Amino acid sequence: MTLLEVRNLEVTYPGGAAAVRGVDLSLAAGQKLGIAGESGCGKSTLALALLRLLPAGTRIGGEVLLDGEDVLTMKWGRVRAVRWAGASIVFQGAMHSLNAVHRVGDQIAEPILLHRKATAAGAKRKVGELLEHVGLPAARASAYPHELSGGQRQRVMIAMALACDPRLIIADEPTTALDVMIQAQILRLIEQLVAEQDLGLIMISHDLAVLADTCDRLAVMYAGRVVEEGPAREIYEDARHPYGKALSEAFPRIGDPASRFAPRGLPGDPPDPAAVPSGCSFHPRCPVALESCAVDDQVLREAGAERRAACVHVAGAGAGASAIAAGADGGPTTAAYGVAGPAGTAGDPPPTAQDTGGPVAGSVEETRGSATSAGEPRSAS
Numbered sequence: 051m052t053l054l055e056v057r058n059l060e061v062t063y064p065g066g067a068a069a070v071r072g073v074d075l076s077l078a079a080g081q082k083l084g085i086a087g088e089s090g091c092g093k094s095t096l097a098l099a100l101l102r103l104l105p106a107g108t109r110i111g112g113e114v115l116l117d118g119e120d121v122l123t124m125k126w127g128r129v130r131a132v133r134w135a136g137a138s139i140v141f142q143g144a145m146h147s148l149n150a151v152h153r154v155g156d157q158i159a160e161p162i163l164l165h166r167k168a169t170a171a172g173a174k175r176k177v178g179e180l181l182e183h184v185g186l187p188a189a190r191a192s193a194y195p196h197e198l199s200g201g202q203r204q205r206v207m208i209a210m211a212l213a214c215d216p217r218l219i220i221a222d223e224p225t226t227a228l229d230v231m232i233q234a235q236i237l238r239l240i241e242q243l244v245a246e247q248d249l250g251l252i253m254i255s256h257d258l259a260v261l262a263d264t265c266d267r268l269a270v271m272y273a274g275r276v277v278e279e280g281p282a283r284e285i286y287e288d289a290r291h292p293y294g295k296a297l298s299e300a301f302p303r304i305g306d307p308a309s310r311f312a313p314r315g316l317p318g319d320p321p322d323p324a325a326v327p328s329g330c331s332f333h334p335r336c337p338v339a340l341e342s343c344a345v346d347d348q349v350l351r352e353a354g355a356e357r358r359a360a361c362v363h364v365a366g367a368g369a370g371a372s373a374i375a376a377g378a379d380g381g382p383t384t385a386a387y388g389v390a391g392p393a394g395t396a397g398d399p400p401p402t403a404q405d406t407g408g409p410v411a412g413s414v415e416e417t418r419g420s421a422t423s424a425g426e427p428r429s430a431s
């Protein structure tokens with residue numbers, strides 16, 4: 051069975067920022083899905099929405115089916131259990147996620163005591179096993195976060211994420227703050243754990259190369275939407291959407307002297323999520339935009355075997371896709387592209403707000419899937 055099925059996920063922050071707009075994703079056990087996109091495209095919001103870790107007042111619509119159960123309509127007690135035993139998140143910057151005044155062992159033990167109803171001795175034993183599993187001596191349980199290196203802290207975060215044997219790990223920029231050697235070690239550790247335990251992995255990064263190296267599949271996000279998806283390595287090497295292509299060219303490539311010294315940048319900034327451009331939201335920055343792109347929105351459509359892209363130039367598995375690939379040498383011209391497909395759905399339905407959810411302490415708004423209490427820490431039980 052599919053481990054995670056996300057259907058038409060919409061997230062709008064208080065104030066009107068539509069950070070996630072109609073995202074569909076699916077993930078099987080043992081699969082590794084990368085979510086790529088530049089800063090502000092909605093990657094972290096998507097991750098937080100999967101476990102309802104968004105601030106109070108955030109509107110969230112759609113479905114997040116974890117093992118067939120919709121996280122967005124669960125009672126809060128169930129959501130808290132799911133956050134550890136169903137799926138857990140490893141955030142970037144472990145120093146900010148760990149509590150500075152508690153020993154790391156106690157922090158790892160907390161969810162085990164709470165959700166596994168373990169005895170103190172049982173939790174201690176499990177903490178030791180977890181630390182050793184992520185490559186740290188069990189004795190490091192007595193360390194405070196500041197006594198560990200950045201890489202060790204990130205290993206502690208991974209141990210904590212595994213504390214209640216989740217089926218899905220969501221890793222949000224897990225290696226961004228680390229040097230390249232430690233980054234590689236942490237990525238290999240995550241891969242190893244996912245393979246050993248047949249977990250699902252969602253890894254979020256702005257770095258397409260890291261995702262291509264680690265993940266099976268990739269979803270490229272722009273302005274809150276998935277604009278391209280498919281096998282990770284194929285997208286990295288031969289993106290079909292002009293944005294995916296720009297993203298893959300933004301990093302120097304080993305073995306490609308031209309890109310090493312002159313990685314291509316993408317002019318302009320991502321749009322304000324409170325005022326997303328009409329038509330295809332990428333059109334103001336797109337080097338191959340047609341006049342119609344300012345008007346016609348695009349939906350994901352087939353762009354090769356197991357690939358989809360939301361671009362007017364991708365007219366199916368054939369001409370349009372290869373035309374974008376041709377742009378790698380010297381940049382594509384609009385004339386080189388395939389025939390435009392039909393316009394996609396214009397605009398997005400506003401997020402629905404229906405009552406659900408059990409009562410929780412604090413100022414939680416009991417609207418459909420809307421958010422946890424602002425006071426509830428991300429790693430809270």
Ligand SMILES: Nc1ncnc2c1ncn2[C@@H]1O[C@H](COP(=O)(O)OP(=O)(O)OP(=O)(O)O)[C@@H](O)[C@H]1O
Pocket residue numbers: 063064065067069087088089090091092093094095096105256322323
């Ligand atoms: N609590 C919030 N209230 C209002 N807007 C928010 C909030 N959190 C994020 N946003 C906005 O939502 C959009 C998406 O943010 P998000 O953090 O999900 O992007 P991201 O792709 O993860 O970026 P980064 O890689 O920099 O973390 C941004 O425009 C951001 O300013």
